[in-house]
Amino acid sequence: MSNRIILLAHGSSDKHWCQTFEKLAQPTLDAVSGSKIAYMELASPSLDDVIAEGASAGFTSFTIVPLFLAAGRHLRKDVPAMVRDLESTHNVEIQLAPPIGESPEIGNAIRDAVVSHLGTDTG
């Protein structure tokens, strides 16, 4: 069975916050077959829900792509601990990718957004 991509956001009780992440995830969900979004806390689906559902569907391997600009305490400590527990609980392999902000595509997209519609003087 192939690998499943999970885009992991922090989560919030604020629905507008989650909607922003759903919009951020949508192009990936459209382009990458089987990919899902999940939340660390405060919103659903949880990471546990998404891994459990994937394991039930036969996936034995997952790649978590954190929708964080940089690695703070959550990505250095909390998420690796969650990953170890989930691997053990669901008998799957989980690869934790670097935070999305470490991919050069994101810095270039920030530039494009600023130049095209956020800035009023692009020098």
Next chain:
Amino acid sequence: MSNRIILLAHGSSDKHWCQTFEKLAQPTLDAVSGSKIAYMELASPSLDDVIAEGASAGFTSFTIVPLFLAAGRHLRKDVPAMVRDLESTHNVEIQLAPPIGESPEIGNAIRDAVVSHLGTDTG
């Protein structure tokens, strides 16, 4: 005098965290004349430093582009309060742009990063 773009990151005492944001900002700093990076807290230069320096250089108008994926408490409350104080203190106009994650370029860049090098199965 023209408008100055300021990319605003949260800030951290962790140097690796700040380095990630400096890399994220670099394409914009290269492309947009006079643009700067600033931090809300825990790192330098502070937003106050960057506004003060710009005001001294003759800028009377600034656009702050938050390097946040979504608007949480900081962008809904803390940053608008900082902006009001800074406008009054430095006698300048400051426009607060939406968080960078609300720009469609970012969702597309997440997709491109996942498809090109973060995912192991792109369907």
